[in-house]
Amino acid sequence: MAELRRQGKHPLAGCTILQIIPELNSGGAEQATIDIAAALAAVGARALVASAGGRMVSELQAKGGIWRPFPAQTKNPLAMLANQRRLAKLIRAEAVALVHARSRAPAWVAYGATRQTGTPFVTTFHGAYSGTSGLKLRYNSIMAKGDAIIANSSFTATHIARLYPAAAAKIKVIERGIDFRLFSPNEVDSARVQTLRQAWQVGPCERLILLAARLTPWKGHKILIEAAQHLVADGVSDIKFVLAGDEQGHSAYLKDLDAMIANAGLAGIVRRTGHCADMPAALRAAAVVVVASIEPEAFGRVAAEAQAMGAPVVVTDLGASPQVVLAPPEVAGEARTGWRVPPGDAQALAGAIKEALGLGATAHDALSTRARAHVLQHFSVERMQAETLAAYAALLAPWA
Secondary structure, eight states: OHHHHHTOSOTTTTOEEEEEOSOOSSSHHHHHHHHHHHHHHHTTOEEEEEEOOOTTHHHHHHTTOEEEEOOTTOOOHHHHHHHHHHHHHHHHHTTOSEEEEOSHHHHHHHHHHHHHHTOOEEEEEOSOOOOOSHHHHHHHGGGGOSSEEEESSHHHHHHHHHHOGGGGGGEEEOOOOBOTTTSOGGGSOHHHHHHHHHHTTOOTTOEEEEEESOSOGGGOHHHHHHHHHHHHHTTOOSEEEEEESOOTTOHHHHHHHHHHHHHTTOTTTEEEEEOOSOHHHHHHHOSEEEEOOSSOOSSOHHHHHHHHTTOOEEEESOTTHHHHSOOTTTSOGGGOSSEEEOTTOHHHHHHHHHHHHTOOHHHHHHHHHHHHHHHHHHOBHHHHHHHHHHHHHHHHGGGO
């Protein structure tokens, strides 16, 4: 953001930009919302965020964003119609120059409101939005109706163009940005790491395998539990597995996970820990970070953040993972930045974890150096901020 400030008067200075997102609790879309609000504030724009609130509101406000309480999380059709009128009123009252929707239900609301007010409308595909039924495709299609459409990876851009060919010309790829000032090994002291390890009941000599993702079935928690069984049966000892993430009301799934852990005899080895407020320390504490998703990740934020922290990563070979984690056959073995395994293959996941745990000090340090260099080059938050603000300015120029 210092670079944004040094550029002099920005085309967006004095403009009011509104982002709309269901809630501000945790996740890549939520963090991107805050990062862009901070960038807007840095260039002298007003950065409004309409959402139902959440634990990240204080971070938004601390970085210059302005929170407007709004029931953007609702999917009730009648409530969404009412929200269109409410949002149109807000757009007029605040002289909003551009609206950026980051989720499907709010996008339907924002689309209706901006068509009433004649305001430019931007969408970001933060996910691949799976679904094959006509109704589901219709619901997802709102994200392809932006006057500008941001894809968070080349994988996502290809996915959008395949499903919605008419939208192809409006797509701009802007990869997710990581704040390398926060996700830096040198910025996380040992006390933060020790605090987390103690809270998660990980012993001083135990190696931590971390899966950090919201607790929903497609994130692959069950696959990691199966992999844990294979590793224990194979004699791998002094390991703990932590499933860190928001529960999001999936009570039946949580019961399934707990039963699976108990039935596998892993009660002292695999733990659910809930939301983690200090992800840099969690990634620094991990001996291996796992992304076990069984559906495509549109970007893979945790994998990028883990590499920034120098942690070995094992990811499912789906979606954008080949962009985020370099591995054979696309690169030579000595150029890898992590491991990619077939989706749903617990045996392959266990094998990759075992290989990562078995790295010697020299090989571990070399891997960490390569991985951090890779993500520093391609996925900085400053690049994401600059490219997003440029996309806003380019869209607004003809509307001025």
